[in-house]
Every structure is written in C-alpha cells, then in structure tokens.
Amino acid sequence: MKVLLTGSTGYIGRRLKEKLLEKEDVSLRLFTRNKKSFSSKTINSLEVVEGDSFDKDSLREALKDIDVAYYLIHSLSSENYKDLDKISAQNFLDIANECGVKRIIYLGGLGVKNNDTSEHLLSRIETGEILSSNKNVQNIWIRAGVIIGSGSTSFEIIRNLTEKLPIMTTPKWVETKAQPIAVEDVINYLVDSLYLKQSENLVIDIGSQQLKYKDMMLQTAQALGLKRIIIPLPFLSINISSYWLNLFTPVPFTVAKALIEGLKSEVVIQNDNAKKYFPNIKPLDFISAVKKAVEEIETNQVISRWSDNSGKIWDRNHSKEIADAIFFDRKEKDISTLSKESIYKAFTSIGGENGWFDYDFLWETRGFIDKMIGGVGLKRGRRDPNKLRIGESLDFWKVIDVKENERLLLYAQMKVPGNAWLEFKIEDNKLIQSAYFYPKGVLGRLYWYTLIPIHYFVFNNMINSIIKKARSK
Template sequence: MKVLLTGSTGYIGRRLKKRLIEDKNIDLRLLVRNKSSLSNEVKDNLEIVQGDTFDLESLKIALKDVDVAYYLIHSLNKDNYRDLDKLSAQNFLEAAAFCKVKRVIYLGGLGVKNSDTSEHLLSRIETGEILSSNKNVQTIWIRAGVIIGSGSSSFEIIRNITEKLPIMTTPKWVTTKAQPIAVEDVLSYLHNSIYLKEEENLIVDIGSEQLSYKSMMLKTAKVLGLKRIIIPLPFMSINISSYWLNLFTPVPFSVAKALIEGLKSEVVIQNDNAKKYFPEITPISYEDSVSNAIKEIENDQVISRWNDNSNNIWEKDAQNEISKAVFIDRKEIDISNLDASKVYQSFIGIGGTNGWFDFDFLWEIRGIIDKMIGGVGLKRGRRSQCDLRISDCLDFWKVVDLKQNERLLLFAQMKLPGMAWLEFKIKDNKLIQSAYFYPKGVLGRLYWYILVPLHYFVFNNMIKSIIKKAKSL
C-alpha cells in the first residue's frame, strides 16, 4: 500500500513515521519542504518528494499512485495561520481528488464551534471540514484534545509549572474539562486508520478520562511525588496567563496565547466512534501517560518535541544566508593531536542541562531577556543530552546542519535585530568556531558592537572548553 506522510518532521509526524516504517505492508513516501531537514538514513531509505501544500504541482507529484495520505499540517507559527490552513487543506484535497487518493487521515482537535471557540481550534475544525468536503475522497478525521507524551507542548507546560511552582495562582480556566490522551494511543488510532473497512467519512473523537486542568496538574504532581496547592483567581486575563506560561515553561508567548485561548471551551468527546471502529484500542489513564512520558525523558529516549518544526528556516539555504553575514567572529585552534570524533562529540554536547561552559550565567541572562520580550528563551533545552539531529532545538538555537565528525551549524531563534548563526567546523586539523550576524538596520549594528566585549570572553572560553572536554572524553 502506497502511503504519503506529511508533517513528518513535526511532533506527531516524526513518531508516526517510525511506526509506519516498521509496517511491512506499507510503501512510505514523505512530502517535505526541504530534504535538508531529514537525516541521511531517512533520505537513503524512503521516497522523498520536496514541496509543500501551497504548490499544487509538487502535491500532485507527492500524491501520485497514493492509496492513503496523512494530513498532519498546521501553520500556527504564522500570523495569518487560519487563512493559510484553509488554503493548504483545499490544495491538498484538490490534488488528492485529482490523483484518485482513496483515503485522507487527518489529526485535528476536540471541540465544537461556538462563540467561545478560539481561533486556533476553529482553524483545526475548518481544516477538517474542508478535507471532508469531497465525496470522492474519504476522510478519517481523528480528533484529540490534550496530548500527553514526552516533548508534547501540553505535557511540557503542565510538567514545568507543576515542578516549579509549589503554590499556583491560576485563572478560572483550570476548571475547564478536557479528555487527555497518551501520544502512543494517538499513534495507534492514526496507524490503525489505514486498515479501517469503512468507506464513508468518519469523525473519531479520542481521549481517556474526563479531567479538569487543575486535576491534571494535581495528578502530574502525584506522579512526580510532589504536593501542590492551586488557587484559582477569576481576574487573570488571557494575556497575563500567557505571560505566566511564557516565563515558567518552554513555550514562547505566541504559542502560549494560542493554547490559553483554547482553554475557554471544553474539549471533550462528542461521539463513541473510537470504541465502535477501534475496539482493539483502550486508552491508558492520564497518570500512566504522564509516568511513561517522564520515563522517556529520564532515559533520554525522547523521539520528538513540540518545537521540532517550529520555524521556516528550511525555506532558505543556510549556507547562502551565512554568506550575507556582515559581522563574523571566528576562532581557530589546532587539534592535530586530538581525535576529531571526540572534538565533534564535545561541541555537539553543548546546551541544555550540559550548559555553555564557564559563562552559563550570561546565557541565562540572555535567555531571560528573550523570554521577557516574547522569545523562546533557554528553557527549551535539548531533546537528548548526548545526541543531536538536524531540526533539533538547542535552547534558543535550531540545528540546521550536522555532519558527522565535521560540522554543527546552529540558527538563532531568539529575538534579534537581524539573523545569527553559530558554527563549529573541523577542517585541516583545526577546530573553527564562527559566529555570524546579519544585522537589520542601525539597531542591528549597535546590538553587535555592544556585545563585542562579551563575545571576546564567551567565545574564547567556549572553544578552549570544547578542546578541554574533548581531551577528557
């Protein structure tokens, strides 16, 4: 069976891809914006089509001879995401009908249309309605609410505020009801949807027990072995709540606000189609899903995170962009007496809980400032403390290129008056560390010159510390 997977570098898509690869009944094809976002292993073993849902021609190539197509696309990080989502879904449906695709499987959100429905949830509902509008293409519309798993945005928010705040003053939305579900159960529904015998369109609402957000936080505290006090306050606005989440969790303000707006209305199951059409799946409890997520984090086995595909950096060629840099801070050090693989392991281990060597406090200050102005900050950390891959987030950086024992290139995602990259490269028995900056106007140039003294200490210390660490490996 020929199956197309879109969104394969996102949180759900990356995990579903792993499952589909293991299914011997499936011939898997991926649609991606840029092949550079994929590992060499994936590029060597799967059929890849480069394009996107705003290009009908590339869509028709991707959907040619496809039996089942997964639609796991959302434009939340863009200002006009609702309009873009509509256009994307319409294009996908048109191409699917043209290519005679039998079935589209879409993952949307629980909820109903009413005066309180957030724009984020409305966009997910409208996408499902568009994908279900052509009688010649069957759509299986899976609807999930709060997804609990290592690296999911919902779990990261709940875990962070539960761990960091012994006493929480919260807005009234903590009493809103939801039906959370473990990410592994979501994947089971998505995977098994391929083999459904049903021929008509289906909306399948999935979830475990019905809980308030307050109950979720208290149950999370129980799993973590903590005691927490929650005091709801009726006067906390959406903006205040969003800043609160922005400061105490890894999510940036824009994402926090979209999620908070969605908490005004209940997201609970509206039908029993999950039990009717998927009797083989019994969702695990909320506490078990939290426990499983924590085990994955503790064992350094996080497959994907909510921010895996959080920027449009793949639309640009990184090397070409770097060539535009106005300012470059470059350090070199001889490594002819060292094993290059150990130097490589040393520099791909920076960030997260591993830190940034002797000037961690300066990075922390920069992260706090970034959070205060609505940026991503340092709290995103890293998916794994000993491994990196292309598209991973590393604090407020994004991995845009990675070559074994040769190169690591990071793109800055903090708030900046310009664009910045940080590169580590092994060449001609030297470790070359380069900071690139492309300023935006006068403010960008002032920003660079103000930081020059700090760069002298931070970057000199960094390259020396990388070598010191490599010698100890």
C-alpha cells in the first residue's frame, strides 16, 4: 500500500510516521515544506517530496501513484487561516482525484456548526466537507476533541494551569463538556483507517468519557497528586481568559485566543462509528492518559510537541538574511585542547530546564516581557534536555539548522523589532558564537543599542560557560 503522509513534522504527524514505519505492508512517502526538518536517516530511507499544498506541481509529485493519503495540514499560524485552509484542502482533493488516490484520511475536530461555533472549529469542519466533496475519492474523517499526550497543546495548558495555580478563578467555559482522548488512541484510529473495507465516506467521532473542562483540571490534579480549588467567575471574557492562558501556559496569545473561542462550544461525540468500525480500540480513560503523558515527559520520551511545527519559517532564506544583518556580536574561543563532541554537546544543551548559564534571570525577564506583549516567552522549553532537531522550539527560539559536532543556528521567535539569530559554530579549532540582528526602522536600531551593555555580559558569559561545561564533560 503506497501511503502519503502530510504534516509529518507536526505533533500528530511525527507520531503517526513512527507507527506507519512499523507496518511492513506500507510504502511510506512524506510531503514536507523542508527536507531539513528530517534526519539524514529518514531522508535516506524514505521518499521525501518537498513542497506545500498551495503548489499544485509539488502536490502532483507527492500524490503520484499513491493509494491512501493522510491530510494533517492546517494554517492556524496565519491570520487568514480559514481562507488558506479552504484553498489547501481543495487543491489537495483536486490533485488526489487527478492522480487516482483512492482514500484521504483526515483528522479534524469534534463539534457541530451553529451560531456559537468558533472560527477555528468552523475551519476544521469546512476542511472536512471539502475533502468529502468528490465521489471519486473516499474521505475517512476522524474527528477528535481534546487530545491528551506529552507535548499536546491541550495537555500543556491543563497541566501548567493545574501545577501553577492552587486556586483557580476560571471563566464559565470550565462547565463546557468535551470528550478527551489519549494521543496514542488517536494514532491507532488513524493507522487502522488504512484497512477499513468500506468504500463510502465516513465521519468517525472518537473520544473517551465525557467530561467538563473543570473535571479535567481536577482529575489532572489527582493524577499529579495535587489538591486544587476551582472558582468559576462568569464575567471573565475571551480576551481576559486568553491573556490568562498566555501568562501561565506555554501557548502564545494568538493560539490561546483561538482555543478559548472554541471552548464555548461542546465538543462531544455525535456518532458511534468508532465502536462500529474499530471495535478493538478501547480508549484510555482521562487519568490514565495524563499519567502516561507525564511519564513520557519525566523519562525524556517526548516524540513531538505542539510548538514544533515548521510553518512558513522555512519559506525564508536565512542565509541571505543573516548575511544582510546590520548588527552582530561575535565571540571566538580556542578549543584546540577540547573535543568537538564535548563543545557541541555543551552548546546544544542550552535552554529549557538546563537554563542559560549565569544570567538566567535576564533571559527569564525577557521571556516574561515577551509573554506580556503576546509573544511565545520561555515557557515552551525544549523537547529533550540533550538533543535538538531542526524545526523544534527551544524557549523563544526555533532551531533552523543543527549539524552534529559543527553548528547550531537559532531564529528568534520572541516579539522583537526586526529579525534575530543566534549561531554556534565549530571551525578550525575555534568556537564561534554569533548573534545577528536585522532591525526594522528606528525602533529596531534603538532596541539593539539599548541592549549592548546586557549583550556584553550575557554573550561573554555564554561562550565562557560553554567552554567550561565542555571541559567538565
């Protein structure tokens, strides 16, 4: 069976890829914006097509000779995501029909169309409707609500609120009903959808027990061994709730607002097709799903996270932008007495719970300011304390390039009047640490000049601490 997987660098896509690779009867092809987001092992062992769903030529190359295609694409990071999602889905369906694809498997969200349906949920529903509109291509439409797993948006929000706030004053949406589901169960439904014998379009709603969001928080506290008090307040608006999530959880304001708007609608199962067509799948209960997610985090077994999507960051030529940078701070140190491996391990372990050496409080202050103005802040942390891969987030940075024992390039995703990069490079027995900045207007220049004294201490300390850490290894 020839299978195309889109969204393979996303939260669900990475996990689904691992499961599909275990299937001996599946010949897997990946469709991605940038091949660099995969390891050399993946690129050498699998067929990878570079492109996106707005480029019909790359779609033709990706969908040629494919039997089943997974559609895990959305444009939530763009302001006009609703229009883009429609164009993307229609392009995909048209080219799939042209190429003779038999089945599209789409993961959407639970919910129904009504006056209270959020823009985000409405977009997911409309995407499913488009993918179901051609009688020549079957659509298996899997609909899930709150996904619980290490690194999922929903779980990170619930876990962070529960851990940090002993007493929570919450808006009335905590009384809204939902049917959460463990990420492992979502993957099982997606994989087993390959083998369905039915030929007609199917909408399959999946989930475990029905819970209010309030119940989820209290059960999360129970799973974590905590006691929490929740006090609903009816006057908290969507914007206030979004700022609350932005401040106390890793998600930025724009994501928080899209999610909060969706929480006013119930997301519960509308059909029993999951039991009918997948009788062997028994979804985990909520507390078990939470405990499993926490175990993965504590044992550094997190495969993917919500913040690891590549997005349009790959559409840019960072090499050219860095070359055009007006300001830069460069430090060099001789490392002839140290191994490249120890230096590489030292600079690729920065951030997250490992911290930023002696000036953590400055980084934390910058992260707090970023959160207050709607940025991503430092709370995203890192997926693994020792390993980095291209495309994943590292506090308020995004990993643009990483080459073993050679280079790490980070792009700043904090709110900043310009574009900024931080690079570590091993070259000719030297460690070269460079900060690049391309300012936007006068404000950007003032921003750089204001930070020069702080940069002096932070960047000098950083390269010296990397050398010190490498020596200790």
